[in-house]
Amino acid sequence: MKQSKYKGWLYLLPAIIFLGVFMVYPLIDVIVYSFEEGYNFVSQTSTGTGLYNYRYVLHDTYFVQALKNTFVLVIITVPVSTGLALLISLALSSVKPLRNLFQTVYFLPYVTNTLAVGLVFMVLFKKTEYSDGMINLLIHFFGGSTVDFIDGPHWAKMLVMCIYTVWIVLPFKILILTSALASVKEDYYRAARVDGTRPSRIFFRITLPMISPMIFYLIITGFIGAFKAYSDEVALFGTDLNSAGMNTMVGYIYDMLYGNSGGYPSFASAAALILFAVVFTITCINLMVSRNNVHY
Amino acid sequence: MKIKLDHVTKRFPNRNKKIREDVIAVNDFTFDIPDGKLIGLLGPSGCGKSTTLNLISGLEMPTAGRIYFGDTDVTDLPAENRGVGLGFQHYALYPHLTVLDNITFPLGNLRGAEKLTKEQMRAKAMEVAKLVQISELMERRPSELSGGQQQRVAIARALVKMPSVLLLDEPLSNLDARLRLQTREELARIQKETGITTIFVTHDQEEAMSISDLIVVMKDGVIHQIGKPQEVYDKPCNLFVAKFLGTPPINVFEGTLKKGTLYIGDEAVLDVKLTENDASDDKKAKAKQADSDRTVWVGIRPEGFVPDAEGPLSCSLSKIEVMGRDTSVVSTHPAFVGTTIRSIIPSEDAAGIEGETVRFRLKPAKVCLFDHETEETIPFEAR
Ligand SMILES: Nc1ncnc2c1ncn2[C@@H]1O[C@H](COP(=O)(O)OP(=O)(O)OP(=O)(O)O)[C@@H](O)[C@H]1O
Numbered sequence: 080m081k082q083s084k085y086k087g088w089l090y091l092l093p094a095i096i097f098l099g100v101f102m103v104y105p106l107i108d109v110i111v112y113s114f115e116e117g118y119n120f121v122s123q124t125s126t127g128t129g130l131y132n133y134r135y136v137l138h139d140t141y142f143v144q145a146l147k148n149t150f151v152l153v154i155i156t157v158p159v160s161t162g163l164a165l166l167i168s169l170a171l172s173s174v175k176p177l178r179n180l181f182q183t184v185y186f187l188p189y190v191t192n193t194l195a196v197g198l199v200f201m202v203l204f205k206k207t208e209y210s211d212g213m214i215n216l217l218i219h220f221f222g223g224s225t226v227d228f229i230d231g232p233h234w235a236k237m238l239v240m241c242i243y244t245v246w247i248v249l250p251f252k253i254l255i256l257t258s259a260l261a262s263v264k265e266d267y268y269r270a271a272r273v274d275g276t277r278p279s280r281i282f283f284r285i286t287l288p289m290i291s292p293m294i295f296y297l298i299i300t301g302f303i304g305a306f307k308a309y310s311d312e313v314a315l316f317g318t319d320l321n322s323a324g325m326n327t328m329v330g331y332i333y334d335m336l337y338g339n340s341g342g343y344p345s346f347a348s349a350a351a352l353i354l355f356a357v358v359f360t361i362t363c364i365n366l367m368v369s370r371n372n373v374h375y
Numbered sequence: 376m377k378i379k380l381d382h383v384t385k386r387f388p389n390r391n392k393k394i395r396e397d398v399i400a401v402n403d404f405t406f407d408i409p410d411g412k413l414i415g416l417l418g419p420s421g422c423g424k425s426t427t428l429n430l431i432s433g434l435e436m437p438t439a440g441r442i443y444f445g446d447t448d449v450t451d452l453p454a455e456n457r458g459v460g461l462g463f464q465h466y467a468l469y470p471h472l473t474v475l476d477n478i479t480f481p482l483g484n485l486r487g488a489e490k491l492t493k494e495q496m497r498a499k500a501m502e503v504a505k506l507v508q509i510s511e512l513m514e515r516r517p518s519e520l521s522g523g524q525q526q527r528v529a530i531a532r533a534l535v536k537m538p539s540v541l542l543l544d545e546p547l548s549n550l551d552a553r554l555r556l557q558t559r560e561e562l563a564r565i566q567k568e569t570g571i572t573t574i575f576v577t578h579d580q581e582e583a584m585s586i587s588d589l590i591v592v593m594k595d596g597v598i599h600q601i602g603k604p605q606e607v608y609d610k611p612c613n614l615f616v617a618k619f620l621g622t623p624p625i626n627v628f629e630g631t632l633k634k635g636t637l638y639i640g641d642e643a644v645l646d647v648k649l650t651e652n653d654a655s656d657d658k659k660a661k662a663k664q665a666d667s668d669r670t671v672w673v674g675i676r677p678e679g680f681v682p683d684a685e686g687p688l689s690c691s692l693s694k695i696e697v698m699g700r701d702t703s704v705v706s707t708h709p710a711f712v713g714t715t716i717r718s719i720i721p722s723e724d725a726a727g728i729e730g731e732t733v734r735f736r737l738k739p740a741k742v743c744l745f746d747h748e749t750e751e752t753i754p755f756e757a758r
C-alpha cells in the first residue's frame with residue numbers, strides 16, 4: 080500500500096515539475112513582485128514592501144480606462160454572443176435542407192486567420208482617403224452622417240470592438256450549441272407535443288434546461304476570454320492602445336512590461352493580480368448562480 | 376371516445392439505398408375501437424405496435440388512410456391538438472424535472488378556463504401517483520428511480536390530464552412479476568373507473584388476455600385477428616395467432632383428414648365435419664378435395680388432452696411435472712412439430728399415468744385445424 084502511494088507520486092512527478100516551474104513559480108513571483116516597492120529592473124533591488132504598486136495602478140487613469148473598457152466588453156459581448164449563438168443554433172437545428180451549408184458558413188470565421196478578419200473589418204469600418212467604409216455607406220444611405228469608427232469617438236470604437244469580439248467568438252459557440260441541441264433526445268419533444276405544450280414552454284422548460292451545462296460552459300469561458308481580450312484590440316486599433324483610449328486590462332499589463340512606457344514589472348504584477356481577483360470573483364459568482372440553474 | 380382506423384398504412388422510407396422498398400410498418404389497418412374499452416395490442420417485436428400508437432397519437436402521419444376520434448376526422452390534426460395521453464416505451468421522462476414536475480407537466484399546458492393553480496396540479500398529481508404507487512417518490516429525479524418506477528411515473532404522466540384516449544406503449548414491461556400482476560389489475564381498474572378508451576401495447580399475451588376487453592393480434596404490420604380474448608384464444612383465425620396465444624403454447628401436429636376423420640400419424644383421433652362455407656369457388660374446390668386426403672396442421676391446446684387408457688392418441692411419455700393444482704405431462708409423438716408435447720391436466724387425473732406411453736382422448740373444443748399451405752383455420756364440428 081505504502082509503496083503504491085509513492086508510485087503514484089512518481090508518475091505525477093513530470094507533470095508536477097512542469098506545472099511547478101511554469102505555473103506555480105511564476106505565480107508566486109508575480110505576487111512577490113506586486114508587493115515590492117521601487118523595484119529596479121537593472122539592479123534587481125527594491126526599496127521596501129507594501130501596497131504602493133496597487134495604489135499607483137488603481138490611480139492610473141490608463142488603468143481605470145482599461146478596466147472600464149474591459150468591463151464594457153465583457154458585459155456586452157458575453158450575453159450578446161451567447162444569445163445570438165443560441166438563436167442561430169436554434170434556427171440551424173430547425174432547418175432541414177442546407178443545414179450543413181449554413182453550419183459551414185457560420186463556422187468559417189473560426190478557421191479564418193485573425194489578420195484576414197481584421198482586414199474585413201477595415202473594409203467595413205475604416206475611413207480612408209478613397210472611401211468611408213461600407214458601414215458608413217450604409218449610414219449615408221439612411222441619411223446619417225459619417226462616423227469615424229477607428230479614430231473617432233470612444234463609443235464608436237467600443238461598438239466596433241464589441242461587434243468584432245462577438246463575431247470572433249460566435250462560430251465556436253454556435254458549434255457547441257448546435258451539437259448540444261442535437262443531443263437532446265427527440266422523445267422529450269414528442270412527449271411534450273402529445274401533451275400540447277406551446278413552443279415557448281418547450282423551449283424554456285425542456286430545451287434550455289437540457290442544454291444548460293453547455294450554456295454555462297460558454298458563459299464561463301466567455302467571461303474569462305473577454306477579460307483576457309487584447310490581441311483583437313491591437314488588430315483593430317494598433318499597438319498604442321492607451322492613446323486610442325481602447326486599452327484593456329491585459330493590454331495595460333503588457334504595456335507596463337514591454338510597451339514604450341514599459342519596464343515596470345511591479346506595476347504589471349499588481350495589475351495582473353487585480354485582474355486575477357476580478358476573474359476569480361466573477362467565476363465564483365457564476366458557479367454559485369449555476370448551482371440552481373444548471374441541470375447535469 | 377370511439378376510435379376508428381380506416382385503411383391506415385404507414386411506410387417509412389428505407390435508408391438502405393440498395394433496398395429500394397419502403398418499410399411498411401403498418402399495413403392497411405381497419406378497425407373500430409368502441410368507447411370506454413381496454414384494448415390490448417399484441418404482437419411480436421417489430422410488428423408495428425408502437426407505430427400504430429404513434430399514428431393514433433398524431434406523432435406520425437399515416438401514408439394513407441383516415442383516423443377518426445368519435446365522428447371527427449383527426450388525420451390531419453397534429454399531436455398537440457389531439458389531446459391523447461401517451462406513455463412512451465422508453466418513458467421519455469424529463470431528466471431535469473422531479474417526478475412531481477414530470478407528472479404535472481401536461482397540466483401546465485392547460486389554458487384559459489381549464490387553467491389550474493399550483494395546488495390543484497399538485498393534488499391531481501398526487502392522486503394519480505397514488506394509483507400507480509409512487510407517492511413517496513415525488514421529489515426524486517428520474518435518474519434516481521428504478522426502471523419499474525420510471526415506468527409507473529410515465530403511466531402517471533400520461534394519465535394525469537384524464538385524456539379521452541390513453542395510449543400506453545408496453546406500460547408493464549419493466550416490472551417484476553408480482554408488481555406486474557398488481558399494476559395490470561390496477562390499470563384495468565383505473566380504466567374501468569375512468570372509462571377512458573385505452574389502448575396498451577404488450578408482447579406478453581397473458582397480460583393482454585387477462586385484462587383487455589378486446590385484443591388485436593398483429594404481425595409484420597398486418598392485423599391478424601381482433602376479438603374478445605377468449606374468442607381469439609378458442610377460435611384463432613390462423614396458425615400464427617394460435618401459436619402466439621397461450622402458455623404453454625398450443626401443440627401442433629401434422630395430421631390428415633380422411634373421409635371425415637382426423638388422423639394424427641395413423642391414429643384416428645377425431646371425427647369431424649367441415650363447416651367451411653365460403654362462397655369462393657377456390658375454397659369450395661378445396662373443401663371437396665378435403666373429402667379425399669388432405670394434410671392439415673392440428674393444433675391442440677395443452678388443456679385439450681384427457682388421459683384415457685382407451686384414448687386414440689398414444690404418445691411416449693417423457694416426464695410428469697406436478698405444478699400443484701395441475702400436472703403437466705411432457706411427451707413426444709412422431710407427427711408432432713417441435714420437440715415436446717406439453718399437456719396440462721388436473722392433478723387428480725394424473726394418477727394413472729406411468730410407464731412408457733400415455734394415451735389421450737381429445738376435447739374437440741380445444742382442437743384447431745389449419746390449412747397446410749395457407750395456415751388459415753379450417754372450421755369444423757366434431758361428430
Ligand atoms: N422512423 C422509422 N424509420 C424507419 N423504420 C421504422 C421507423 N420506426 C419504425 N420503423 C420500422 O417499423 C417497424 C415497426 O416498428 P415498431 O416500433 O412499431 O415496432 P413494435 O411493434 O413497437 O416493436 P417492439 O415490440 O420491439 O417495440 C419496424 O420494422 C421498424 O424497424
Ligand SMILES: [Mg+2]
Pocket residue numbers: 424425426464544
Ligand atoms: Mg414498440
